[in-house]
Amino acid sequence: MNGAQALMKTLVDAGIEVCFSNPGTSEMHFVAALDDEPKMRAVLALFEGVATGAADGYARMADKPAATLLHLGCGLGNGLANLHNARKGKVPVVNIVGDHATVHVKYDAQLQSDIETVARNVSPGFVRTSQSTAELCKDAVEAITTARGLPGQVATLILPADVSWGEGGIPCAVPAQAESPAADDGAIQSVLDAIRSGKKTALLLGGRALREPALIAAAKIAAATGVKLLAETFPTRMERGQGLPPVERIAYLAELASVQLAEIDNLILVDSKAPVSFFAYPGKKSYLVPDDCTVYTLSRPDQDARTSLAKLADALGADKAQPEIQQLQRPSAPRGRLTAPKVCKAVGHYLPENAIIIDEAITSGLMLNAMTAAAPRHDMITLTGGAIGQGLPNAVGAAIACPERPVIALIGDGTAMYTIQALWTMAREQLNVTSIIFNNASYSVLNIELERVGAEEAGAKAKSQLDLNWPVLNFAQLxxxxGVHGVRVDTAEAFNHALEYALSHPGPHLIEAMVPESLSGLKRKILPWVLRSLPSLPASVTRTLKNRIAP
Amino acid sequence: MNGAQALMKTLVDAGIEVCFSNPGTSEMHFVAALDDEPKMRAVLALFEGVATGAADGYARMADKPAATLLHLGCGLGNGLANLHNARKGKVPVVNIVGDHATVHVKYDAQLQSDIETVARNVSPGFVRTSQSTAELCKDAVEAITTARGLPGQVATLILPADVSWGEGGIPCAVPAQAESPAADDGAIQSVLDAIRSGKKTALLLGGRALREPALIAAAKIAAATGVKLLAETFPTRMERGQGLPPVERIAYLAELASVQLAEIDNLILVDSKAPVSFFAYPGKKSYLVPDDCTVYTLSRPDQDARTSLAKLADALGADKAQPEIQQLQRPSAPRGRLTAPKVCKAVGHYLPENAIIIDEAITSGLMLNAMTAAAPRHDMITLTGGAIGQGLPNAVGAAIACPERPVIALIGDGTAMYTIQALWTMAREQLNVTSIIFNNASYSVLNIELERVGAEEAGAKAKSQLDLNWPVLNFAQLxxxxGVHGVRVDTAEAFNHALEYALSHPGPHLIEAMVPESLSGLKRKILPWVLRSLPSLPASVTRTLKNRIAP
Known part of the structure; x- marks a missing residue:
């Protein structure tokens, strides 16, 4: 048995049954070993960023890692952005990077580069170049163990070609995963005191605290004590909709987030971190927690959020409380000229049971949360690391993890182009993914950001760097x-029809939504709509918000 | 003047007048500063690999660096593969990577990652995070100086947002580039002795030794002494064709390269390195120089190849020799069903004066060298670092460096998909690029490599990882x-027509050449053709080759 065959067996025995690959010559023995393991499914991507983003999306939904197969330092480079998103989302990935044979390294051939140095950016917990066929599977066990612990990590195993092709590989068993501890009594007590102080308190739920059992426990606490439930800005995976409690996500725009946090005295972190702005802005604070707000930690990412919340509910005597649960509520079907909010409305109107929503429509998806809040039960996956180009690859992985569930990916036009090659893998694997591309012919968020960083007096050359308006991309043609069924629509009626069609016909579909929304339109129309859609905010906060954002 | 404005002025004053960009929020002040410098041209890419590959292609043709503008560690990751190609090709690039404001770093926001650690992979000579607005331009001077010295390098300047937006920027002048030394007398003497030994000697020309003055000097030496002229396998930029001497490139396939080198006793390196195989193969040697061949170095990459060769010619008394110069010779126009060699033949037949050929068609372009050897004078750019996805971005950069010259990029289908977004930039900038995509629905080279690494018994799953045959990509539609004029053709006549049309109509064109060439077809048809096209090889060598490669 050669190294590659032993590694394949070690992976499969550990439950790693999908490999998202973009191989080259140095990975040919690993590729050849695929046929020795009927349980291993190999999914080919045309670009490494698709493979890594798919591994990320898969693990978010399967709750176990997939493997990747990348080609030396350059393949890893191409896959880095989506591994970054996985790292930030605490998603387990077993990242396998082929390398030159150990005896070949000294010749500094064309593809030679320092792979480990690149890998450290995304795999701080585990980077290793396996040195011998005999030791390879022990290295793999460490990689797998590191990846799938709590918090999940990207573990990078570098696989030299001769370690792969050498004879004498020995498959290894991966020990069962240790149970993660709950919050200790000291943490429970201080949180208890904070909640009982009578001050305005919020639970900020992130990571694993956004899954059903944790959400129900949190909602019981809210029902018993009046604490507010907030969710982190970019959840790795959030269970939402009918039958689950309402949870308000912290906004991406720091101006909005500050308002959401303005009246909170105690902020309790549950598998989350204290909110900071996405970027720094001249003269503005990065740390968004108000000065007079105290931050507590109920449970860290290496602790079990669900049992921690259950323990807290128990300590509060809230375990018998009736949590607020959302009843099914859908917006009506939109009509007339298509706009970005109407696309979100249609998604809320038609959302099938048990869908997976991928949200990577930064400005155009602003209404998505509101429009789907009480739609049929679904999962939502978001851009955890801010490296755009996550959505389409995530959709590939999510659809492979959950073949029976419809996947709907809402993607901005600029964003879609980073990893557009994902469409081919959707076609090849005939995945049930409906990709909705918002074509507004602009890096719309950057037009907002240009203003936010104080560079609003920018001239024509600067503004042209944010425009995608010539030539206008045609995503239906792409x-x-x-090989993906694609249509372009510019009325709500046509969009509705295309969405119904896509959801009722298996395989991948792409709907290109033409939404020529100007920045002024965004400010004039969408932000007030956001304000109207947040009736849970106190009137004082809504007033502040209106003055700050949409005067 | 803020940091960004001062940096922009420093770049332009140093002759850096093009910036290939894919900016995000942290780069908005740099983007805003574009309007302060009329001399700076900003070229937007939809993906960072296009921006870095364009900067690479630009510098190869302009002989001076462009700047890039990338967005934090993830943007750098996306651009890494083509920066690797630039590094391996010794091409100068001033790589500017925006970062969070220095005060924001501690909050570990979504996009926070260790940029320097990634940058070291491609910028061993210069990576620096600028720490203050006042010092920024001094850092830039070091970056520019490092990048454009001999050998050229990728220098990475990391630009925190607050260093960019801070007031008090001071533009700096970049000192004139020092002249590079020629080979010293000791090196000349030992090469002289080797040539005069009467043994079979070859000059292996690489880097700057493949430009006209160096080539002419080498050809004079060849004429006077009978040394053979070889070129490195993947030249950064090679001047070729009518009016220049014939030079035989070392083959990509180690089996072929070994044969080319088999009867050489003395190998003299001129801005090149001793040939090694691209990958290692079980039981085969990586180092391709025969055991009984002695390697000499005339000039290193940090030395001036042209003056070194002139000095050698002088010492040999060869400066008055009549170099062998190629007369114009074109193949006839191909006819009938389209095949990859016929595409190469048509390129040779129709090649306009002064073209730039980009060669990234690894198997399909096998005949390109032979078919264009004595075509009208042109430059050829090749895949220096082996990281595929270089060709289309290189074409963008080359066309911007040389707007009056036609650019013809020959690209494999698998390869094209890594950086297909380059087409949009070609359309936006209306570049005179004709992209020829060989659609054989396969990672054809990997089918060869699978066999070469001894994994030829691979099963169906393995082979499916190398097939692009379902769905078949439609590059004309892409x-x-x-926004690029695209046609798909499957006969030689239609290809000829499409190529003539493309070369006579300004702006970008794409020709999708349907060449369903099977691996057996490749072996049966193309390799024998290669053999017939290498008449300069001694008969004994040709025999060996036939036995090894195409039995």
Missing amino acids: AQGM | AQGM
Whole structure:
């Protein structure tokens, strides 16, 4: 048995049954070993960022890692952005990077580069170049153990070609995962005191605290004590909709987030971190927690959020409380000229049971949360690391993890182009993914950001760096060029029809939503709509918000 | 003047007048500063690999660096593969990577990652995070000086947002570039002795030794002494064709390269390195120089190849020799069903004066060298670092460096998909680029490599990882979706027509050449053709080659 065959067996025995790959010559023995393991499914991507983003999306939904297969330092480089998103989302990935044979390294051939140095950016917990066929599977066990612990990590195993092709590989068993501890009594007590202080308190739920059992425990605490439930800005995976409690996500725009946090005295972190702004802005604070707010930690990412919340509910005597649960509520179907909010409305209107929503529509998806809050039960996956180009690959992985569930990916036009090659893998694997691309012919968020950083007096050259308006991309054609059924629509009626069609026909679909929304339109129309959609905010806060954002 | 404005002025004053960009929020002040410098041209890319590959292609043709503008560690990751190609090709690039404001770093926001650690992979000579607005331009001077010295390097300047927006920027002048030394007398003498030994000697020309003055000097030496002229396998930029001497490139396949080198006793390196195989193969040597061959170095990459060769010619009394110069010779126009060699033949037949050929068609382009050897004078750019996805971005950069010259990029289908977004930039900038995509629905080279690494018994799952045959990509549609005129052809006549049309109409064109060439077809048809096209090889060598490669 060669190294590659032993590694394949070690992976499969540990439950790693999907490998998202973009191989080259140095990975040919690993590729050849695929046929020795019927349980291993190999999914080919045309670009490494698709493979790594798919591994990320898969693990978010399967709750176990997939493997990747990348080609030396350059393949890893191409896959880095989506591994970054996985790292920030605490998602387990077993990242396998082929390397030159150990005896070949000294010749500094064309593809030679320092792979480990690149890998450290995304794999601080485990980077290793396996040195011998005999030791390979022991290295793999450490990689797998590191990856799937709590918090999940990206573990990078570098696999030299001769370690892979050498004979004498020995498959290894991976020990069962240790149970993660709950919050200790000291943490429970201080949180208890904070909640009982009578001050305005919020639980900020993140990571694993956004899954059903944790959400129900949190909602019981809210029902018993009046604490507010907040969710982190970019959840790795959030269970939402009918039958689950309402939870308000912290906004991406720091101006909005500050308002959401303005009246909180005690902020209790549950598998989350204290909110900071996405970027720094001249003269503005990065740390968004108000000066007079005290931050507590109920449970850290290496602790079990669900049992921690259950323990807290128990200590509060809240375990018998009736949690607020959302009843099914859908917006009506939109009509007339298509706009970005109407697309979100249609998604809320038509959302099937048990869907997976991928949200990577930074400005155009502003209404998505409101429009789907009480839609049929679903999961939502968001851009955890801010490296755009996550959504389409995530959709590939999510659809492979959950073949029976419809996946709907809402993606901005600029964003879609980073990893557009994902469409081909959707076609090849005939995945049930409906990709909705908002074509507003602009890096719309950057037009907002240009103003926010104080560079609003920018001239024509600067503004042209944010425009995608010539030539206007045609995503329906791009989809067809990769074997995906694609349509372009510019009315709400046509969008509704396309969405119904896509959801009722298996395989991948792409709907290109033409939404020529100007920045002034965004400010004039969408932000007030956001304000109207947040009736849970106190009137004083809504007033502040209106003055700050949409005067 | 803020930091960004001062940096912009420092760049322009140093002759850096093009910036290939894919900016985000942290780069908005740099973007805003574009309007302060009329001399700076900003070229937007939809993906960072396009920006870095364009900077690489630009510098190869302009002989001076462009700047890039990338967004934090993830943007750098996306751009890494083509920076690797630039590094291996010794191409100068001033790589500017925006970062969070220095005061924001401690909050570990979504996009926070260790940028320097990634940058070291491609910028061993210069990576620096600028710490203050006042010092920024001094850092830039070091970056520029490092990048454009001999050998050229990728220098990475990391630009925190607050260093960019801070007031008090001071533009700096970049000192004139020092002249690079020629080979010293000791090196000349030992090479002289080797040539005069009467043994079979070859000059292996690489880097700057593949430009006209150096080539002419080498050809004079060849004429006077009978030494053979070889070129490195993947030249950064090679001047070729009518009016220049014939030079035989070392083959990509180690089996072929070994044969080319088999009868050489003395190998003299001129801005090149001793040939090694691209990958290692079980039981095969990586180092391709025969055991009984002695390697000499005339000039290193940090020395001036042209003056070194002139000095050698002088010492040999060869400066008055008549170099062998190629007369114009074109293949006839191909006819009938389209194949990859026929595409190469058509390129040779129609090649306009002064073209730039980008060669990234690894198997399909096998005949390109032979078919264009004595075509009208042109430059050829090749895949220096082996990280595929270089060609289309290189074409963008080359066309911007040389707007009056036609650019013809020959690209494999698998390869094209890594950086297909380059087509949009070609359309936006209306570049005179004809992209020829060989659609054989396969990672064809990997089918060869699978066999070469001894994994030829691979099963169906393994082989499916190398097939792009379902769905078959439609590159003409992909081009149209990005605003580029695209056609798909499957006969030689249609290809000829499309190529003539493309070369006579300004702006970008894409020709999708349907070449369903099977691996057996490749072995049966193309390799024998290669053999027939290498008449300069001694008969004994050709025999060996036939036995090894195409039995």
